[in-house]
Amino acid sequence: GDSVTQMEGPVTLSEEAFLTINCTYTATGYPSLFWYVQYPGEGLQLLLKATKADDKGSNKGFEATYRKETTSFHLEKGSVQVSDSAVYFCALSPGIIFGKGTRLHILP
Amino acid sequence: EAGVVQSPRYKIIEKKQPVAFWCNPISGHNTLYWYLQNLGQGPELLIRYENEEAVDDSQLPKDRFSAERLKGVDSTLKIQPAELGDSAVYLCASSLGRVNYNEQFFGPGTRLTVL
Numbered sequence: 001g002d003s004v005t006q007m008e009g010p011v012t013l014s015e016e017a018f019l020t021i022n023c024t025y026t027a028t029g030y031p032s033l034f035w036y037v038q039y040p041g042e043g044l045q046l047l048l049k050a051t052k053a054d055d056k057g058s059n060k061g062f063e064a065t066y067r068k069e070t071t072s073f074h075l076e077k078g079s080v081q082v083s084d085s086a087v088y089f090c091a092l093s094p095g096i097i098f099g100k101g102t103r104l105h106i107l108p
Numbered sequence: 109e110a111g112v113v114q115s116p117r118y119k120i121i122e123k124k125q126p127v128a129f130w131c132n133p134i135s136g137h138n139t140l141y142w143y144l145q146n147l148g149q150g151p152e153l154l155i156r157y158e159n160e161e162a163v164d165d166s167q168l169p170k171d172r173f174s175a176e177r178l179k180g181v182d183s184t185l186k187i188q189p190a191e192l193g194d195s196a197v198y199l200c201a202s203s204l205g206r207v208n209y210n211e212q213f214f215g216p217g218t219r220l221t222v223l
């Protein structure tokens with residue numbers, strides 16, 4: 001069946017560091033891909049999405065490119081801030097499958 | 109605009125007791141989802157509604173879990189009887205149409221503890 005695998009956390013970085021959180025997927029057909037974020041004490045919210053191969057989703061300085069050839073959707077940000085500390089989930093649909101989440105800690 | 113509303117936020121019960129969770133989606137959103145989220149894991153879909161019809165309930169443990177969405181708006185998820193392993197956060201989400209193309213909005217969740 002369909003599945004999502006993302007890198008284990010926690011990931012700890014210093015402020016202004018470059019961030020990559022890896023996500024790979026297994027799916028039949030052509031899924032849509034998503035990154036969700038859960039800030040401390042808040043509900044899940046959509047960060048970005050891509051609905052077809054080679055699409056790039058972007059939001060709040062985060063980017064991810066839908067790579068069909070490598071079945072990947074890695075999340076990147078050039079310069080992280082303390083406020084980016086949260087849990088990040090990679091997901092695909094249809095079927096709405098979530099990865100296990102990666103906790104990110106940014107140190108000032 | 110109000111977001112997805114869930115109640116209660118927290119619930120503690122003893123095993124074998126029944127429990128119910130309520131969700132009010134964003135106005136106008138015809139698609140409603142219930143998820144289960146265990147600690148340190150991602151959400152797992154339990155059931156998806158398109159209006160009042162359950163279109164995907166393949167992951168719902170039907171021996172003890174039930175759900176309804178009367179009139180295609182509010183929804184209730186019930187567990188009877190609850191087991192220790194049901195302790196988790198139960199999330200409700202809604203979207204305007206299919207999630208492939210429309211953003212899914214999540215509620216704050218109900219944290220269930222079964223003793």
